[in-house]
Amino acid sequence: MERIFEGCLLVTDMDGTLLDRDKKISLENREAIERFVAQGGLFTIATGRIAVSARPYVEQLPVGAPAILYNGAVIYDFAQGERTWSKNLPASAKEVVERVIRRFPGIGVEVYETTNDYPTIAQNNEITLRHQQIESVPFQKADRLELVPEPWIKVLFAWEPERIDEVSAAVGELTGDADVLWVRSDDKYLELLSSGASKGHALERLMQQLGISRDRCLAMGDHLNDLEMIRRAGVGVAVANAHPELLGAAVHCCKHHEEHAVADAIGWWEAQLRSAISKP
Known part of the structure; x- marks a missing residue:
């Protein structure tokens, strides 16, 4: 299979982005993520959830990189079952x-x-x-x-x-x-x-850990806790149901989270990469 996404990292928020209103992953989203990974990409999540809450979703998906949890205060490797980085609140x-x-x-x-x-x-x-x-x-x-x-x-x-x-x-x-x-x-x-524990800070650290360049990272979300993440990714995507500040900061706006937003974003990104390759 052609590996159009080789060297690419896709990071998605969960609630309001990857998940539908029933907190489910649609078949369309799951199949698109599987195709993204089969074509060379690395996929993971960035969420406010803790590891035990996120795990049932991770087990349904081809997560190939550590996840951003606790809204950016923890980077967690589900494959190893351990935190690779965390930042605690100060005593104050x-x-x-x-x-x-x-x-x-x-x-x-x-x-x-x-x-x-x-x-x-x-x-x-x-x-x-x-x-x-x-x-x-x-x-x-x-x-x-x-x-x-x-x-x-x-x-x-x-x-x-x-x-x-x-x-x-x-x-x-x-x-x-x-x-x-x-x-x-x-x-x-x-x-x-x-301070310094946002999803955006964690994403920068994760890109460094994985050796992913900023322009090969797509991050997507829906609320203000995703704002720094989509700003720091090379390709920041907001779902159609996103907070207005995210819509204003994003490079691209994809479909509503009830309309398989992750699949839509992957399809759009693939078209952008193919267009760049075809240019003389």
């Missing part, structure tokens, strides 16, 4: 979380530790309860934030969209001197990461 992040809880007492708080494969619920609400159902992993429960072992990888805040908007507007006051990064991963989720 705990004070940030305490300030958030004091100011917004109804907010849901999930803490992702380095020593536990599962998240710990430091404060529950309707959105965190729904998130637990979606993730289908055994969340832990802590009665108080002080009881959650450190260090932490990330903290996810969950609430109704309009309330998360309020929290987002206050992050400057809430952060203080902590060296942290805030990312909006969904209209209901706001996440706290270490």
